Amino acid sequence: MNKKTVLKNVFFDGAKRDILIAGNLFEKVRTPLEPVDYEGAEIVDCSHFAIMPAFYNGHTHAAMSLLRGFADDMELYKWLSEYIWPTEAKLTPEDIAVGSRLAILEMIKSGTVFFADMYWHREQTMRVVEEMGIRAAIGVTFAESLMSPEAWAANVDFLKNHTGETERVQLVVMPHAIYTVGEEKTAELIELAHSENYKIHTHLSETTVEVKNCEVQYKCTPVEFWKRLGGLNSNFSAAHCTHFTASDRKIFAEAGATAILNPCSNMKLNSGIPQIAEMLKDGLKIGLGTDGASSNNNLDMQEEMKTVALLAKYLGTAETLPAHEALDMATCNVANFFGLKAGRIAECYLADCLLIDLNNERMVPCYNVYSNWVYSANSSVIDSVMCNGKFVMRGRHIDGEEEILRNARECAARLALK
Numbered sequence: 380m381n382k383k384t385v386l387k388n389v390f391f392d393g394a395k396r397d398i399l400i401a402g403n404l405f406e407k408v409r410t411p412l413e414p415v416d417y418e419g420a421e422i423v424d425c426s427h428f429a430i431m432p433a434f435y436n437g438h439t440h441a442a443m444s445l446l447r448g449f450a451d452d453m454e455l456y457k458w459l460s461e462y463i464w465p466t467e468a469k470l471t472p473e474d475i476a477v478g479s480r481l482a483i484l485e486m487i488k489s490g491t492v493f494f495a496d497m498y499w500h501r502e503q504t505m506r507v508v509e510e511m512g513i514r515a516a517i518g519v520t521f522a523e524s525l526m527s528p529e530a531w532a533a534n535v536d537f538l539k540n541h542t543g544e545t546e547r548v549q550l551v552v553m554p555h556a557i558y559t560v561g562e563e564k565t566a567e568l569i570e571l572a573h574s575e576n577y578k579i580h581t582h583l584s585e586t587t588v589e590v591k592n593c594e595v596q597y598k599c600t601p602v603e604f605w606k607r608l609g610g611l612n613s614n615f616s617a618a619h620c621t622h623f624t625a626s627d628r629k630i631f632a633e634a635g636a637t638a639i640l641n642p643c644s645n646m647k648l649n650s651g652i653p654q655i656a657e658m659l660k661d662g663l664k665i666g667l668g669t670d671g672a673s674s675n676n677n678l679d680m681q682e683e684m685k686t687v688a689l690l691a692k693y694l695g696t697a698e699t700l701p702a703h704e705a706l707d708m709a710t711c712n713v714a715n716f717f718g719l720k721a722g723r724i725a726e727c728y729l730a731d732c733l734l735i736d737l738n739n740e741r742m743v744p745c746y747n748v749y750s751n752w753v754y755s756a757n758s759s760v761i762d763s764v765m766c767n768g769k770f771v772m773r774g775r776h777i778d779g780e781e782e783i784l785r786n787a788r789e790c791a792a793r794l795a796l797k
């Protein structure tokens with residue numbers, strides 16, 4: 380029989396309610412429960428909690444948490460070529476597991492139950508996702524200029540065999556960027572994604588240098604490049620989208636593609652600011668991601684959500700992007716792209732959620748719980764996190780936390796010495 384949980388007296392939609400979770404789904408959310416619903420259920424006292432959808436991080440590089448603070452205060456290309464890529468080349472598969480554990484610990488503590496990951500040694504990250512009980516879209520990452528033909532072929536086989544896909548782990552075709560994967564190989568990956576029914580995710584229009592080089596090499600913008608190759612559709616999402624032209628926005632919206640914005644990383648690397656207000660006017664689908672912890676420098680989706688809301692208002696008007704729409708960008712918009720019926724507290728949706736402590740000073744007073752959550756709170760207000768109907772953090776406790784931190788410190792000390 381499915382495990383049943385009742386969240387008793389939880390604040391949702393303006394009232395205290397009892398919410399029934401059966402197996403991995405919300406079964407009764409708005410309808411009053413009947414005596415039979417409580418039978419055999421774990422009853423969780425939520426009388427000082429509000430329920431919120433959990434976060435879905437649309438773009439990150441989880442294991443890069445090991446390189447948090449390793450190199451700061453410089454622009455993207457210098458940061459990548461002189462510091463990040465040479466150090467990443469030294470990471471062992473075990474280092475990736477250690478870094479992924481650190482990242483997922485931080486994600487759970489800040490309310491994230493899903494991440495789309497672009498990195499190397501993906502098997503390690505997949506294993507850790509399974510262990511720690513959350514979800515992920517794991518990128519099979521392609522970068523012509525950074526990998527051997529054999530490694531490329533192994534990636535293609537990995538995808539053709541649908542290796543390691545599970546209930547909580549999906550694979551995604553991830554060409555790194557236009558400047559690391561050429562036209563012919565990009566076309567090959569589009570064909571592979573279409574034939575094997577995979578989503579595509581890539582870095583796109585992140586910097587003015589990328590856009591200028593694309594214009595020199597291909598005589599078009601990065602968005603036009605993807606359109607020309609037939610890769611732009613509702614199965615395509617791109618991180619950053621910082622330097623879209625008006626025409627790019629129109630093309631992207633018409634294709635039904637999803638822009639995953641990473642404003643904190645963009646500002647820190649001085650890459651630019653995505654034209655959020657214009658994107659909203661043009662009807663783009665928009666989700667959020669943190670990017671890696673070495674350019675953010677954390678994986679906190681609440682911060683990203685607040686930042687995008689503030690930037691949208693700065694670029695548009697005070698009415699642009701109200702709190703609940705910013706919340707959608709960090710939750711259901713990302714889940715929708717990755718084909719998950721999740722990111723809302725609603726019947727038949729996946730039972731992923733946060734219990735928010737209404738006794739935390741940042742939640743008092745509480746005229747509007749969504750306003751508090753987007754504009755006032757930080758992750759300290761999250762008491763518990765549920766993924767797929769199971770608690771992955773309860774009372775801010777996560778099993779194995781001390782060991783995860785100890786291993787990450789030891790690994791970072793080794794990297795610094797190399």
Ligand SMILES: [Zn+2]
Binds near residue numbers: 439440582670671
């Ligand atoms: Zn990235």
